[in-house]
Amino acid sequence: MLNERPVIEVRHARKSYGAVEVLRDVSLKVRKGEIVAIIGPSGSGKSTLLRAINNLDPLTGGEVWLEDTQVNEALPPRRYEAHINRVRQDIGMVFQHFNLFPHLSVRGNITLAPMMLKGIGRKEADELAEQQLARVGLSDRVDFMPSQLSGGQKQRVAIARALAMKPKVMLFDEATSALDPELVEEVNLVMKQLAEEHMTMIIVTHEMGFAQDVCDRVLFMDRGLVVEQGPPDVVFRQPRHERTRAFLRKHLQLRD
């Protein structure tokens, strides 16, 4: 516990598109089992930071580490491709728009990557799919097509799909933002349950209530910087920075 390496460490991340700086020196450590929420106004860089962790949006400066592997290690293109494909197997990601594969059944969605990448057979993969679906409470939907599911169910399948790779960390990019309000709760419940299982999670969210209930730590980002971070009680009840206060005022008002 004392000198355990963080699961994810971001060091001095920088990212710019031309002259626009989206991330300006952001650092972050996430320990095993920790649940970190990233909040902030749109355009603050929170999604970019999350997408830099598995190199979906490569940084222009700084380092990302997954335990003792550097995710964005400078390698020649061919070797980098093999490297990143291996690293990504350990980093699960859930998207705002689910991105289920519409041409595959729920089972096919979950078993595709494990069968292709982990060399497991049909039978073992099916068992894996059943296990993961049970985890998100959708055991009875294994043979459904994505189009037959509600938004909340789609997102739960997407979570099961990510979990089937047995990742070391899960990234959630506004996982409930595209859902009808009445469907948000079922996805939140699944995420809470993962929290109880001590899954390491980094959650970009607009839901302050959820961040407060579930997360160990909250990062408030604005204009490419981490303005403030700490336990939810501190960040939400006694924010030190005016920008955090302004953001929270707006968001808490919206909620009432």
Place this chain on the structure above:
Amino acid sequence: MDVELLLRVYPFFLKAALVTLELSVLSILLGLGCGALGAGARLSRHRVLRFLGAAYVSVFRGTPALIQLFILYFGGPQIGIQLDAFTAGFIGLGINIGAYMTETMRGAIIAVDKGQNEAARTLGLSRGQAMRRVVLPQAMRLMIRPLGVNINAQIKGTSLVAAISVVELTYTAQRYIASTYKPFEMFLLAGVIYLAIISATGLGLSWLDRRAAIR
């Protein structure tokens, strides 16, 4: 309208229609191959391939198919390419329609939501794996209809090879006109047969499109 004449000549027209069908099938298959290669090149990571793909499309869409056929059939022997009319016909037409199919296929691949590729890549699939298992199966469904437009155009386009004296439907009509002096009946008959081929193909393609739809 000389119905008696029509009844007398239609078997010969049907025989010629078989040649038109052969030309269509062969050139469309060749076109699909060229289109797949062209689309692959245009979407490649390598600049040289991208350039070659773009050049292929702009050259073959930018010049008349008839000129391309003439260059291949009449000009070919000058540079050591000696092909009989039928072969030159389907190769020329195939390479030509392949340029259109390149754009059709590329369009369908690009039209697949980019979140699909991202989701596949974040699971650890390589570029190629994501393309084969996630993007292409969806793109194939998207390309059936627009490829149908290319195929429709190609079937009618086979009439061009009459100009290099391949004995297909249009050429046959012209030949019978020369002996009967009845262009109205002869071209009408050819037109009706083209329409029948096109309609049947259209029905087949709609069936395929319905069957391939993602439920």
